[in-house]
Amino acid sequence: MKIETKAIHLGHEVDPLTGAIAAPLHLSTTFEREADGSYPRGHIYTRLSNPNRDALEKCLAGLEGGEGAVAFASGLAAIMNVFQALSPNDHVIASQDLYHGTTHILQDILEPWGLQVSFVDVTDLDQLEGAIQENTKIIYFETPSNPLLKITDISRVAAIAHRIGALCVCDNTWPTPILQRPLELGADIVVHSTTKYFGGHSDVLGGAVISKVKDAFFDRIRMLQQIGGAVPAPFDCWLVLRGIQTLCCRMKNHSESAFAIAKFLDKHPNVEKVYYPGLANHPGHDIVLKQMSQFGGMLSFQIKGDKEEALAFTGRLRIIRRATSLGGVESLIEHRASIEGPQSKTPDNLLRFSVGLENVDDLLTDLDEALTKKE
Missing domain, CATH: 3.90.1150.10 (Aspartate Aminotransferase, domain 1)
Structure with missing residues (x-):
């Protein structure tokens, strides 16, 4: 399917009970267990999973071309969980020109926790190379950046990241996968504030992480989502999924x-x-x-x-x-x-x-x- 078709149909299955074309809303916080203790319908508790969140994550992964997506209650929650999946004393190279909330997370929360961070102009590949350390695990940037619209060459930065065994993480909120395809250009992870263009109507808060592969790092982000609990409400997922249809x-x-x-x-x-x-x-x-x-x-x-x-x-x-x-x-x-x-x-x-x-x-x-x- 072309992306225009995916935006309309991914995550939008016809309701098997009623035949409804519009997605039903599942507000329940808990789901019935069978007499033998199993959960054959796949859901236990809405912090762990919910039909509306599953539908949104399926759509987001399909749009970006990743194997898996994890939805969050805000864009900053999504970004926070990517960095929380690292360990103390790991090193991150981050763009100097970032959404100020991301900078706050790195400087005011995660550096005191033990994460090492270097802020450089990632559009200058010589600066980027000079900031690399033995413990560098992530190179993180936005392109276009916020608010100066600096442009990072995704393919070249991804090549540098992979050479040193690090992950290339791109905030793709501004272009969306309609205009820019970071995973196809070599990035490993894409983050979004789904509040913005995905929702599209200034009425819902949300975020997402999309991974090219479902690997151990992706599994750790999923664990942090489920156990940390920064999950979007079912109606928030429903609104974002509806917004994507006109993206x-x-x-x-x-x-x-x-x-x-x-x-x-x-x-x-x-x-x-x-x-x-x-x-x-x-x-x-x-x-x-x-x-x-x-x-x-x-x-x-x-x-x-x-x-x-x-x-x-x-x-x-x-x-x-x-x-x-x-x-x-x-x-x-x-x-x-x-x-x-x-x-x-x-x-x-x-x-x-x-x-x-x-x-x-x-x-x-x-x-x-x-x-x-x-x-």
Whole structure:
């Protein structure tokens, strides 16, 4: 099956009891045991497994091309469990430009626990090579990165990881498997915040880990999910699975609109800099042409001016909403440095923009008016 067909049908079996086409919702926390003590229907307790979670995990694995998927209650829970599957004194190489929540996990929770972490620019392969230690177990990155949209060459980083016996782990939340296929490019594990494009409607929290193979490391992540209990509720799984059915057409629309907006902003006199890999002047443009089918619905840009001007600009927008998160049907804009906190290295005049599904002409008008009609 092509991916458009998989997105609609994987995990969506016709209900054998009623013939319902839409997936039934199984809210039960516990499941009946047979008189001989067995569980022939496969479920014991919903922390361990649930029919809705099983369906979602089947779909996620199929979309990414992995042997197995593990669903979590949030994207950070998914990321946390990948690193928790390591041992104290193991070493991780992580990208400098990461979602700030991932950096918090590594610095504030797992380094005190005993994990060793080196933050480097993984787009610079010489820096990456220089950070390798004998105990390096994971090379972790996002591409495009959050919020500067840096592009990492997945194939080359995977080759380095495998040469030293480490795992290549890629956060594929922004492109989704519709636009980028990390496992096919050599990555071992993909992580997602399913809150974002998979859910697609800003109404459900979730995360996932997808592994190319069901090996001992995958089994350990599964154990941590089941015993640690950071599992999504059945209804959350149901919502994400429903959202995935429109993922392909949404990603196409997000990408086309974002590309048009990036080109507009790149020429606007009141914009200092645009970060979007579809632009020919982006330093990762040539790599993106090799590993992404479109350029995605996310971009960042710097207003000419300071933090106050950037915030004032967002206050003049009428359609685009000021809010955290991304990947929903509505366009969202956010001043990243103030969200990331005092340790943020993000420029004070930078805004991150999640381009939604509104008519692109309306979005361009909203941006133009806010950029030119200063109060």
